[in-house]
Amino acid sequence: EPEVTQTPSHQVTQMGQEVILRCVPISNHLYFYWYRQILGQKVEFLVSFYNNEISEKSEIFDDQFSVERPDGSNFTLKIRSTKLEDSAMYFCASRGTGFGEQYFGPGTRLTVT
């Protein structure tokens, strides 16, 4: 069964450093998403991406964040200068044409020290 994969599973970084979180969505999917979930809190939408451009972003997704689909398979989230409050689980998701049927990856736990 196809699945979304994410690497690394856990990333520890120092405040102010840049991190890149990687995702491989399901191959025939067209819509890609990043979410974050701070420990014990709800899943929060960050950004949606379609046809090689951002289709929507949340207030959280400020200039420190960027996304890219550098080739036909990877989808990345970059945080330019990490802050302590960026510590969270980051989930990538993808979907085909059905709105609800997003498939989530296992997540990358980002710890900023």
Add this chain to the structure above:
Amino acid sequence: EDQVTQSPEALRLQEGESSSLNCSYTVSGLRGLFWYRQDPGKGPEFLFTLYSAGEEKEKERLKATLTKKESFLHITAPKPEDSATYLCAVITSGTYKYIFGTGTRLKVLA
């Protein structure tokens, strides 16, 4: 402001004890409502999509229903493996942004 509220926050059931989880929403226009299951340390797993009031979807011991203000996830004769956090999310008209509720943590005891 668009909002999704889930209740209860946590629920403990005995195996076989049926119950319902609630997701109420206040949105400018509902495009779709979704239920997901999330196990600890993992990503949400898609369960159902509901688009219009009166719609129902079923899968094994789970049944989701939708009204104009809320959705219910009914769990019939639950088993311990149904223990998880159940998340509700909505998309509102004119956006691609999914808004999630805080979830209901379900624990089913053998």
